[in-house]
Amino acid sequence: MMKLVFLGAPGAGKGTQAGGVAEALKIPHISTGDMFRAALGNETPVGLKAKAYMDKGELVPDSVTIEMVDERLKQADCENGYLLDGFPRTIAQAEALDQIMAPDCVVNLDVPEEILMGRLTGRRVCGSCKGTFAISRLSDPTTCPTCGGELIHRKDDQPETIKERLQVYHQDTEPLIGYYQNQNKLLNVPSVGDPQDVNNAILTALEGKA
Numbered sequence: 212m213m214k215l216v217f218l219g220a221p222g223a224g225k226g227t228q229a230g231g232v233a234e235a236l237k238i239p240h241i242s243t244g245d246m247f248r249a250a251l252g253n254e255t256p257v258g259l260k261a262k263a264y265m266d267k268g269e270l271v272p273d274s275v276t277i278e279m280v281d282e283r284l285k286q287a288d289c290e291n292g293y294l295l296d297g298f299p300r301t302i303a304q305a306e307a308l309d310q311i312m313a314p315d316c317v318v319n320l321d322v323p324e325e326i327l328m329g330r331l332t333g334r335r336v337c338g339s340c341k342g343t344f345a346i347s348r349l350s351d352p353t354t355c356p357t358c359g360g361e362l363i364h365r366k367d368d369q370p371e372t373i374k375e376r377l378q379v380y381h382q383d384t385e386p387l388i389g390y391y392q393n394q395n396k397l398l399n400v401p402s403v404g405d406p407q408d409v410n411n412a413i414l415t416a417l418e419g420k421a
């Protein structure tokens with residue numbers, strides 16, 4: 212049983228790392244960004260509410276986001292815990308999560324600011340398996356090397372929107388580092404270099420915490 216939160220700026224590697232770590236710990240990987248993108252694709256009421264905020268790189272209002280996560284955490288697969296990726300992103304969301312099902316551990320993926328911009332502009336996402344790839348490492352920038360699906364340049368990975376998302380991160384999300392430090396739940400993991408090494412560092416940091 213492990214209730215885990217991944218914290219970090221856009222481009223810190225949350226999505227890249229969360230899949231493998233969730234699999235290793237046998238807990239569901241819950242990405243609010245992926246949930247919003249799926250809702251948008253299906254044109255659900257939540258998706259329609261979220262669209263304008265996502266397009267601008269702003270946060271979807273807390274009320275909408277918290278309700279969506281609350282419903283998700285009530286599903287049977289969360290009985291063994293969860294790995295939340297991209298939630299909470301505000302103090303109000305963290306306080307709500309403490310009421311719903313408080314995390315045991317919070318991994319902060321730490322990346323120097325100057326690296327983030329390059330990672331985000333060069334990022335491509337698979338439309339099928341949702342894998343994330345750096346364009347610099349791809350021989351064919353349009354095809355997913357894992358599943359053969361089509362690679363997409365996310366609309367909110369354009370330079371202007373990225374700037375807004377980084378600003379929102381500093382203003383609304385970075386204070387969560389102190390919030391969880393005060394609760395003695397924070398594990399700081401540098402997220403630079405080989406993704407597999409970062410994955411190992413996360414699992415080592417989590418050893419004995421479950």
Ligand code: AMP
Pocket residue numbers: 221243244245247264265266268269270271272276296297298299300304367376
């Ligand atoms: P991500 O894939 O995590 O970068 O999320 C993409 C977009 O979805 C964000 O820029 C927000 O507009 C929205 N979003 C995802 N998670 C949250 C959250 N916890 N609170 C508010 N908005 C969110």
